[in-house]
Amino acid sequence: MKVLFLGDIVGRAGRDAVTDQLPGLVERHGIDFVAINGENAAGGFGITEDIFQLIIDAGADCVTTGNHVWDQKEALVFAERQDRFLRPVNFPPSTPGRGAGMFIAKNGAQVLVINVMGQLFMPDLDDPFAAVERQLESCRLGRDCDAILVDMHAEATSEKQVMGDILDGLVTMVVGTHTHVPTADHRILPGGTGYISDIGMCGDYDSIIGMDKEEPRHRAVNKIRSGRLTPAQGSGTLSGVIVESDEATGLARTIASLRIGPHLQSSEPDIAQ
Numbered sequence: 001m002k003v004l005f006l007g008d009i010v011g012r013a014g015r016d017a018v019t020d021q022l023p024g025l026v027e028r029h030g031i032d033f034v035a036i037n038g039e040n041a042a043g044g045f046g047i048t049e050d051i052f053q054l055i056i057d058a059g060a061d062c063v064t065t066g067n068h069v070w071d072q073k074e075a076l077v078f079a080e081r082q083d084r085f086l087r088p089v090n091f092p093p094s095t096p097g098r099g100a101g102m103f104i105a106k107n108g109a110q111v112l113v114i115n116v117m118g119q120l121f122m123p124d125l126d127d128p129f130a131a132v133e134r135q136l137e138s139c140r141l142g143r144d145c146d147a148i149l150v151d152m153h154a155e156a157t158s159e160k161q162v163m164g165d166i167l168d169g170l171v172t173m174v175v176g177t178h179t180h181v182p183t184a185d186h187r188i189l190p191g192g193t194g195y196i197s198d199i200g201m202c203g204d205y206d207s208i209i210g211m212d213k214e215e216p217r218h219r220a221v222n223k224i225r226s227g228r229l230t231p232a233q234g235s236g237t238l239s240g241v242i243v244e245s246d247e248a249t250g251l252a253r254t255i256a257s258l259r260i261g262p263h264l265q266s267s268e269p270d271i272a273q
């Protein structure tokens with residue numbers, strides 16, 4: 001089966017890129033399951049229920065998040081009723097919503113998605129490795145489900161690589177999100193797990209990680225905040241990976257990076273065996 005995972009949607013540019021391009025992309029590549037990180041979809045900060053629904057209506061089967069999950073307070077409420085909405089699994093047990101979910105793909109396959117957040121240079125959540133292992137105890141790949149996707153929302157590439165190494169052979173794919181900058185290290189790990197340190201963002205790349213450049217430049221140069229960060233408003237570029245998995249084992253056969261839009265060099269998809 002084929003899984004598409006797209007990186008953090010940032011503001012209107014990212015939303016428009018997803019709604020304009022996702023349906024055609026799913027059709028052209030015969031995608032069976034789509035997951036998208038939506039943590040910056042509402043004005044760069046968080047996600048509303050209407051925007052969540054827009055992303056689902058465009059073709060996403062599951063929306064993951066990260067440290068910005070609660071920036072729009074309504075997420076604390078709709079996280080409870082929207083099964084396709086995930087927040088990091090290693091929040092304390094009392095936190096609203098869920099960090100993992102089992103979904104049925106277009107081809108009928110059972111897909112477990114786990115959203116987890118790293119600890120290095122990030123808000124202080126519970127141990128991400130133990131949290132993912134707990135989820136896997138009740139769901140073994142190839143026996144209890146056909147694919148397992150892990151969104152490792154983290155700053156440090158080292159911590160993401162450790163997650164990939166620990167889960168190698170146990171899950172279909174581990175994708176990094178959060179930095180909004182795609183990395184070129186997509187590969188199949190020795191045990192058969194598709195891996196990339198960061199799948200980048202869906203948004204305007206003529207920006208500083210999706211935001212209009214002026215305020216980040218001012219903050220960096222002068223060490224003073226002079227206003228709010230607002231998403232850059234130019235054309236959006238989609239960024240993510242397509243992983244093709246083996247029907248019998250659930251492990252990855254190929255991983256391809258996908259970048260469609262005006263700013264990044266490659267287009268669709270660049271296959272790495």
Ligand SMILES: [Fe+2]
Nearest residue numbers: 008039040178
């Ligand atoms: Fe983000």
Ligand SMILES: [Fe+2]
Nearest residue numbers: 066067068178
């Ligand atoms: Fe983030």
